[in-house]
Amino acid sequence: xxxxxxxxxxxxxxxxxxxxxxxxxxxxxxxxxxxxxxxxxxxxxxxxxxxxxxxxxxxxxxxxxxxxxxxxxxxxxxxxxxxxxxxxxxxxxxxxxxxxxxxxxxxxxxxxxxxxxxxxxxxxxxxxxxxxxxxxxxxxxxxxxxxxxxxxxxxxxxxxxxxxxxxxxx
Numbered sequence: 001x002x003x004x005x006x007x008x009x010x011x012x013x014x015x016x017x018x019x020x021x022x023x024x025x026x027x028x029x030x031x032x033x034x035x036x037x038x039x040x041x042x043x044x045x046x047x048x049x050x051x052x053x054x055x056x057x058x059x060x061x062x063x064x065x066x067x068x069x070x071x072x073x074x075x076x077x078x079x080x081x082x083x084x085x086x087x088x089x090x091x092x093x094x095x096x097x098x099x100x101x102x103x104x105x106x107x108x109x110x111x112x113x114x115x116x117x118x119x120x121x122x123x124x125x126x127x128x129x130x131x132x133x134x135x136x137x138x139x140x141x142x143x144x145x146x147x148x149x150x151x152x153x154x155x156x157x158x159x160x161x162x163x164x165x166x167x168x169x170x
Contacts, residue, residue: 006055007169013049014165017042017102017158021151024095028147034091042098049102049161058168063161064104071108072101092146099154107157115153122149 024038046068053063079093088096096115103111126142 003056003169006052007165009048009052010056010165011052013045013047013052014158014162016045017049017099018155020045021099021154021158024091025145025148025151028091028145032089032143032145034089034095034147036091036094039091039094039098042095043101046101053165056165056168059164063164064106068101068104071104072097075100075108088146092150095147095150096153099150099157102154102161103157107160110160111153111157113153114156115149118152119144119146119149122146 020038020042024034027038028034046065050063050065050068053059076093076097079088079097082088083090083093096111100108100111123144126144130142
């Protein structure tokens with residue numbers, strides 16, 4: 001019976017992660033802003049996930065809350081440097097760091113690679129929109145809603161965590 005409750009808690013956490021990532025992506029596309037509360041809610045949704053995962057044997061190293069916090073902190077520190085250099089926006093940095101907590105050391109490479117690949121696709125989309133709007137104009141660079149790419153990377157992590165939970169629960 002404990003495993004049913006654990007699976008429900010883990011599933012609720014994953015569902016919240018997906019919903020908050022979608023919210024962040026949508027807000028970034030609409031206003032080029034990712035509110036701090038979304039990153040905080042992603043961290044809050046990690047709590048039921050980790051509590052449920054603790055009751056499911058076989059999820060380590062996919063789920064390790066302490067290592068997840070360490071990875072998220074490391075991503076935040078590197079992200080602050082990128083923000084200071086003008087490479088990333090502050091909301092993007094916080095969204096990536098909070099999602100990296102979910103990824104932990106086992107999935108952080110997957111998060112970063114999926115985010116980078118999705119970022120390339122987002123950049124191509126922005127270039128196509130710019131070319132369609134005013135091909136001869138040189139209005140400067142269009143902003144890049146990188147929250148979409150981070151959300152896609154987060155969805156990859158959520159999918160991999162869901163598969164790990166499924167394997168542990170079955």
